[in-house]
Amino acid sequence: MKKAIQQKLLYLSVLLLSSCALIVDPLDNGLPPIRSIDSAEVGILLTKLSEAPIPIRKPVVAVYPNSFKDDTGQRRSNSQYASFSTAITQAPDAYLIRALQHSNVFDVVERKGLDNLTKERQIIRTTRENFDEKQKVKPLLFAGILMEGGVVGYETNVKSGGSGARYLGIGGSKEYRQDSVTISLRTVSVSTGEILIEVLVTKSILSASITQDVFRFYNNNTELVEIESGIVENESINIALQMAVETAVLKTIEEGYAKGYWKENEKTDINKPSCDDECIATIRG
Numbered sequence: 001m002k003k004a005i006q007q008k009l010l011y012l013s014v015l016l017l018s019s020c021a022l023i024v025d026p027l028d029n030g031l032p033p034i035r036s037i038d039s040a041e042v043g044i045l046l047t048k049l050s051e052a053p054i055p056i057r058k059p060v061v062a063v064y065p066n067s068f069k070d071d072t073g074q075r076r077s078n079s080q081y082a083s084f085s086t087a088i089t090q091a092p093d094a095y096l097i098r099a100l101q102h103s104n105v106f107d108v109v110e111r112k113g114l115d116n117l118t119k120e121r122q123i124i125r126t127t128r129e130n131f132d133e134k135q136k137v138k139p140l141l142f143a144g145i146l147m148e149g150g151v152v153g154y155e156t157n158v159k160s161g162g163s164g165a166r167y168l169g170i171g172g173s174k175e176y177r178q179d180s181v182t183i184s185l186r187t188v189s190v191s192t193g194e195i196l197i198e199v200l201v202t203k204s205i206l207s208a209s210i211t212q213d214v215f216r217f218y219n220n221n222t223e224l225v226e227i228e229s230g231i232v233e234n235e236s237i238n239i240a241l242q243m244a245v246e247t248a249v250l251k252t253i254e255e256g257y258a259k260g261y262w263k264e265n266e267k268t269d270i271n272k273p274s275c276d277d278e279c280i281a282t283i284r285g
Helices: 002-022 039-050 093-102 114-130 237-259 277-284
Strands: 060-062 068-070 107-109 145-167 170-189 195-218 223-234
Touching: 039 093, 039 237, 068 093, 093 107, 093 237, 145 195, 170 237, 195 237
Parallel strands: 060 107, 060 145, 068 145
Antiparallel strands: 145 170, 170 195, 195 223
């Protein structure tokens, strides 16, 4: 009996040692780095957007419903049953509007909820007419640039691999998988219909798993020890998509300055409006 207890303690000790040896950074053994994208990293891109040079005249841009959407039609992969859940969010335009709004380069106008906006303006107009108010509803600001595009690619298992070892029923393994998401962003002139800027951005999505297990007979093969443990870490698809969209907006801003579509305002007079009526007419085309 004492010998059996000692054997159990020995196996458990070996298991703990092997587990400690296996829970390491996936960079070991040549595996690619697996890291979670946190809010701080996303905040860096938003900071870069907010710190972008302010143009002399801010272009007025609009994002219409279904003008920036998921064009892949990809479903969540599942080997056990058919899944009707989409792999990509069906509202990627929310990330685009957020990125444009956080930048100091564009004036973003509402177009996604245009029906609600129009109805509310009609209510205000009718109410003022009934009470003989002379104050009129200001006209809506119309855009000179449309932002269009979408998620054009989502590939799974672009790269995969791993490593493992086993000895006398005790072992472990590490595996990784790399997916990718690709977005396209077009800057279109309303006055001419010309595509001014086109940007294509691809973001990798990494996943990793680490497992340890023991499967061993002892006490003359009359008793069995079986222990399993593991951990899986996946990058968020939504956060990866958000970073891809923000990167695309940054590239659009840089290319716009390089091509002269908007010019940096080196000196800003706080007592002078940044854009007068003539300026707005020029931007709108």
